[in-house]
Amino acid sequence: MRSSPRRPLILRRRRLNLPNQDGVSGTGAPEQRQTAVIDKVESQKQNTNLSEPILSESATPEVNRPSGSLADPSQDANVGTATSSAESPTLSGVKIMGHPTIPDTQLVVIPPDSDVERIIQALTVRGRESSGPNKFILLTGGSSSFHTQVEKLGLQSKVEEIETVQLEATAAAPPQIIEEEKNAVSKEGLDGSLTNIHWLGKMRLGSGDGKADSAEEETSGTDSLKVEEEHKAPAASHLWQVGAFERPPYSYMALIQFAINSTTSKRMTLKDIYTWIEEHFPYFRHVAKPGWKNSIRHNLSLHDMFVRESPANNKISYWTIHPQANRCLTLDQVFKQRTPELSRSAQGIPGNAKAPERKMKPLLPRIDSYLIPVQFPVTQPLLFSTLETFSPDLGVSDGPRSCKRVKIAPKVLLETEATSPLAPVKSETDSLKSQTPLGFPRRQANGSRRKQQLVTPRSQEPELVLPDNSASDSGLDNDFSFLEEAPSQLTQDEGSSFKTPVKEKFMKPPASSTPSKPIAEASCLQPWEAESPLARDPLTEFSPVRVSRSAALTPFKDNYGTLSFWETPFKDLPYFGSPLDVMSTCSPASPQTETLETPTGARKRRSCSKELQVGGSSNRSLLEGLVLDTKDESLSKILLDISFSGMEEENSIGTDSTYWGQLFNELR
Amino acid sequence: MRSSPRRPLILRRRRLNLPNQDGVSGTGAPEQRQTAVIDKVESQKQNTNLSEPILSESATPEVNRPSGSLADPSQDANVGTATSSAESPTLSGVKIMGHPTIPDTQLVVIPPDSDVERIIQALTVRGRESSGPNKFILLTGGSSSFHTQVEKLGLQSKVEEIETVQLEATAAAPPQIIEEEKNAVSKEGLDGSLTNIHWLGKMRLGSGDGKADSAEEETSGTDSLKVEEEHKAPAASHLWQVGAFERPPYSYMALIQFAINSTTSKRMTLKDIYTWIEEHFPYFRHVAKPGWKNSIRHNLSLHDMFVRESPANNKISYWTIHPQANRCLTLDQVFKQRTPELSRSAQGIPGNAKAPERKMKPLLPRIDSYLIPVQFPVTQPLLFSTLETFSPDLGVSDGPRSCKRVKIAPKVLLETEATSPLAPVKSETDSLKSQTPLGFPRRQANGSRRKQQLVTPRSQEPELVLPDNSASDSGLDNDFSFLEEAPSQLTQDEGSSFKTPVKEKFMKPPASSTPSKPIAEASCLQPWEAESPLARDPLTEFSPVRVSRSAALTPFKDNYGTLSFWETPFKDLPYFGSPLDVMSTCSPASPQTETLETPTGARKRRSCSKELQVGGSSNRSLLEGLVLDTKDESLSKILLDISFSGMEEENSIGTDSTYWGQLFNELR
DNA sequence: CTGATGTTTATAAACAGCGAC
């Protein structure tokens, strides 16, 4: 089962389902299980030295407001109800305020030491009993104790036991047992936390050393194995840590960014990329098939964010990250040193406390569709220009450049019948978007799949649809569809003992159009497959998905909150490399135009992308949080994009703003 | 051997080597083998109604000229030597003129009925004996007889025999024999023609019917096989033709374009794409694994040229081709009806003349690096803006937009020591590009790999490097490196009988970083693999590469010239879908700006891309041709981009221009 | 709850160019 491609499965995107739906349908097991996925405040701190508000507070608030098309009166009331500490005793100390733009949604700031599980319960009850807000965005300050506490909450009930089983029995525990565990518990709602459990602590579970040695000797053959280990230890402090031979939970794209961004020149040759990755992730040196280098090259070529350049007179060529796409992913951002409280949180683990364990925060997937704007009405428009606001130093004119107004967050269509409140102006076709005459308006949101914004048909509107400023979008509105209700789709599949009853995919030619793994029927083991013992660890063989479906091992033990950096392939800015570019060239304009795409102009100094700098600017912060939707009883992890410009002046904003300003400062 | 991914191998990109190097080194076998790859005049005829020259002839000729930095005096003489019918008897009727910009290069227009092989020989001799031009671009008018003749030339000498062997013995001929054939002949230079031999005539070679039947019955199992065949025959005129069950030589990307462009609305749902492809290529319905639909979806998502859109109130979503990337690939453009002269050209084939045989022109790969500009000094600049010149109707300002000067043709560094003659102005770093102090200036061209333009380091030049008009490039100059000499790297590998001596890749873990097929050692045959007999045809199993290396079956029999349309994934224009776009939005500019990226603005009417329209415009033509390089004795297939604006006025241009104008008109 | 649709990532592979032997 190792021969097939195996995605790193960085972090699952699927929304988490609320476990305690007892109050609604009385499914028994009251209050039993709470899927509390903890999230980590992001709030990048780069370029914090520039502290002035880039945008004045004179921005038009109307742009940010949903133009009052709400049918729900509680929505508008939301905005003013802030700082109302919840009346529920469990909600004491919790700050709640309405989301400035999203209807039926409240922002819930949780104190660092509160009981997140109970808070979720209380919010769920509250959301059900009232016709008002039914979505709650949970977030907290930067204190990590909160996050670990939340994690513990999710783990304490049952998963911790499974974890113990895993820890002590390693491969001895048959998958059936684990499957029972999962089915007995909640068989859902946890797998969001289970994503990256395998990464780490595998070596320490007793199956480590012997296998590691054999892997070393066989995979790399006879060459330079032990020699390499010694003479190269630049950042090799974690080389001998536990879990170092596990496959890292990062994609090749992320690994390449780690490598390139580790240099000061922000460029690296292919060979150096190989070496860097091998040094920092011994998995690739010792257990991965040699094809991993092919994958590295493939990623370099495929993603436009990686740009090859050659210094002047050629010869060597360096790989760089396109500056507009560089999120400055670095390894130290995802390496998590085990702080005292963190190790305290991992108390269920009989861990040998030997040395700094190799903790890595799994990366969120590219979060463009998870990014939820929290835009206070005094600041810049909801949709801001990265270039203008945060990189005026580029010296690019970029005036009428790719000035497409793009949504920060994916589309949301509230189940309330009201016309989409987030499509304010200029939507002549949208405004009369009376639902399709079929059936009920239940959830006709167009797909919130991530990449494509789903262009409107535009064959009807003959004139400019995206005038870049007036209409926030042209029928494509903010997409929060992932916040909507989702029927819990992972029911118990207790019929089959070993794996989910995936039809019969054994002897028939594969019927589904997307192929699925045959669950590894010892299929024609290749030589290199037989010789990487780590890879053949039965615990490792499970893909997280399959684990979450059948065997619920790997609880949430070492999920120290996930670090969220964008990793984008950077495929949209006009740049070299396209056959189209080869054909199309701009007219002889003045030599001074020097648009953004000019490599020299765009990266006078290699730095991280503007969005990252945004995170460090004074009026904006990115932090992860949870969205609790009491309608569908789902709990989703999101990334919040909080912008706020009223802090410095302390003016014009109400108590909410003041409070949020404090929180904002706290988060930074 | 079927389980591994198998690329369609549309057409090989590698340059063809000149076979008759007898004159140089006297390798025996004089004049024995001529790899004459025929090329087909393209000259798209869309929008031919607009006949006025869009650009006036007032363009500055200096821009197009290499600024006279040539060290070779024969180069400048080239420009004036046109219409000089060659003195050689074999070159009678051949028009020869110097390339207007490329040094040491002559354009050779061959009459329709000339002997291409002899012309190549004569040109080779001429190129060797003189210090003058050593590169010859061969092209001809639109008459297809010429092309087929050239094809025949390539086949007549020896490949035709091999073809005969293949035809009569089918799979009986052991590969050794064919290998000997190839080795005895020229063991190189042919494989360029062999690329798509497998596609077609497989059924008619005697191994057809039985296998086809079994394939039908087994792959599709019991379902609806014969039923489907009858009730759906919309464009099914070629359904029962020979070769209809072979895998088409087109990539998924091309197939999707065929499908979408077949509709008048230029959009199609996924299911319709499936259906269209299945109907027009029964291979997918009957022999392909069901995973092919997964691949279709993958391609739709991966390539930015495919854009999903939903009409107004959602529900169904259509897939469209981004108008700027749509080359209007259609199936009828690649379907080749067997014309009388064409069938005459295929005389060597004992073909049953039954019905219209399923002839398909293999597509050239994306030809951005094959595009050779032939720019006459009176017309528009060498590098033109697609948007400006050919789509003023877009109404886009695009003034300082992505005005990066992009090379049309890849870089060429002539082996003459002179400073690169194609980097005329404004190259402060280039002008003193004294060769790297190592050794000789032999071929220090930076890699002409296709996609990336290899950004200059720009850390040294602090100021605008690509001023968009003055310097044609900044260190990256036109890349004709594929025209340079290439050591014939396919020598005889007669050591091993069956396959090239690829080290020992059998039991060791794969050593190379790019994996290679183990030549199909009956590896764990999957059920669906065993049941597609067509796919298991030994002739089909050979990838062209392996064929060209070891067994030289599949000669040039039915290569009716290749159709060259661009197929580009369209990855560079700013557009929806990127995480970057999600974050970055332009400032509140005027609603009128409506940049090019606006979907509605860009595609008021769905049509083909501008480049295609260019082909139909009066002053420009695309046609395939050959490049004969007598230095390295290579013969490469290229795509010429001939622009010419002096025709209507008949002014200012010398006899060359007049002649070329005639030719140009002839080509259109 | 399943299947169709869509998005990403992984992996294999073919192949081109080039430089080192």
Add this chain to the structure above:
DNA sequence: GGGTCGCTGTTTATAAACATC
């Protein structure tokens, strides 16, 4: 000096995981 081989780079194919509807 030519041939071979390995490294680098580009594309395409295929499998797969997973999300949404």
